[in-house]
Structures are given as C-alpha cells and as structure tokens.
Amino acid sequence: QSxxxxxxxxxxxxxxxxxxxxxxxxxxxxxxxxxHWYQQLPGTAPKLLIYGSINRPSGVPDRFSGSKSGTSAxxxxxxxxxxxxxDYYCQSYDSSLSGCVFGGGSKxxxx
Amino acid sequence: EVQLVQSxxxxxxxxxxxxxxxxxxGYSFTTDWLAWVRQMPGKGLEWMxxxxxxxxxxxxxxxxxxxxxxxxxxxxRTAYLQWSSLKSSDTGxxxxxxxxxxxxxxxxxxxxxxxxxxx
Numbered sequence: 001q002s003x004x005x006x007x008x009x010x011x012x013x014x015x016x017x018x019x020x021x022x023x024x025x026x027x028x029x030x031x032x033x034x035x036h037w038y039q040q041l042p043g044t045a046p047k048l049l050i051y052g053s054i055n056r057p058s059g060v061p062d063r064f065s066g067s068k069s070g071t072s073a074x075x076x077x078x079x080x081x082x083x084x085x086x087d088y089y090c091q092s093y094d095s096s097l098s099g100c101v102f103g104g105g106s107k108x109x110x111x
Numbered sequence: 112e113v114q115l116v117q118s119x120x121x122x123x124x125x126x127x128x129x130x131x132x133x134x135x136x137g138y139s140f141t142t143d144w145l146a147w148v149r150q151m152p153g154k155g156l157e158w159m160x161x162x163x164x165x166x167x168x169x170x171x172x173x174x175x176x177x178x179x180x181x182x183x184x185x186x187x188r189t190a191y192l193q194w195s196s197l198k199s200s201d202t203g204x205x206x207x208x209x210x211x212x213x214x215x216x217x218x219x220x221x222x223x224x225x226x227x228x229x230x
Contacts, residue, residue, distance in 0.1 A: 002155070033214060034214060034215070034216075036215075036216035036217070038156070038217070040156075045206055045220040045221065045222055045223050046148075046156065046206070046208075046217075046220055047220070048216055048217060048218055048219075051215060051216040051218075052215065052216070057218070087155075089155065089156050091156075091158070091216065091217070093213055093214050097172065097173060098170065099158060099160070099161075099170055099171070099172050099173075099213070100146070100158040100161070100172075100213060101158060102148075102155060102156045102157065102158055103155075104155050105155035105156065
C-alpha cells in the first residue's frame, strides 16, 4: 500500500487528453510539499517529467503539465502520442516518515 | 553532462553479502544528494534512502532501515548500497538518482543495477 495513491491504469486515444491523479494526506502533499512526476518507458530508468508540482525540466514537451490542490496532485498529458505509453509515478516528501515516498504508479495505454 | 554510472548485474545466493556502486560525474558530487530506489519485478518504485556525500549524512526509509547500508566515498565520487545477508525478496532493479535536496525531486538517474537472489 503506497502512501501516495494513483490509479493503476489510464488510457486514451491519440490526440486526446488524459489526467493521472495522485492522492496523499496531511503529512505529505497536504502539508505543502511539492509533488514530482516521473515517466518510465518500458525497460528504462525513470525520467523526471514535472518538478515542484508544476514545472517542466528543459526538454520535456509542454504537452505535459502538473497541478496540485489540497492533498492531491495531477499530471495532465494533452495531444496523446503513442510514445507516451509508459508508467508514470508521483513522488513527494512525507514529514511523518521523514523521507520521500512514491505513488504506486499508473500505466498509460495509448489506444 | 551529468552521468550516474552503476555497477553491473549481480546474481547472488541467499545469505551472501553484496555492495553495488553508483559513480557520479558532471556535477558537484559533494553538494548534492544521492538517493537509492528499488523496483521489484513488475512493481513500482520504492524510495530506500538518501546520502549527502559531502558529510555522509544518510537518511533511510523506515521500510529499509536496518536492511541495507548506504555509504559514499567522495574521493572517487561513488555511492554504495550494501547488504550483509541477501534474501530472495531483495531481487529487483536498484537505481541511484541525484537530488538537490529531499524536497526537489530526483533529477538524474543511473541505468539501474539488476540483482537476482536465488538459491
């Protein structure tokens, strides 16, 4: 059971918009700690996609965006492409654990 | 260019010890943090712990405290993850990742070290 809760799977057709939620609690997201998102393509190491809840590292397309409100955060992907098919993970800091935590991951399928 | 190069795949037996490594280059090794992340077969990412190589300040996830040891040798820009007695449940891929601190995300990742523990 992960401290941060994500839907196990999401899907969408090419060109569509999908969102992935990440629900935490008052000791992590709700405490004001930022959420970071990672993309893991099959057979590869994770890659930072969104940092500080809303920011994109250089080189990440603006089709990817992040938001945060209360005890939850979301990753939105617009203009879905076949190469977006991957696992996506959220991550934050948890004050009760005094360390970082990941969500369980969401598998994105492009139909 | 920032690079984190991890040691190669390992096959071990239960009860054996092991130390895997992660060599950093292209950034200030002593003023950034290095985290270790586990991914068991077919499962998600788990944050194990993090070290500040500058002074070896180390923090562990409660789930991994006492199960592994994280260390670093700043003279050779290398961090380590070690086990004193492996179990089959330690099978998985282990990633090191660079962080500016514990709050700002994991910016660069190593390629992963695959560990198989089997009798």
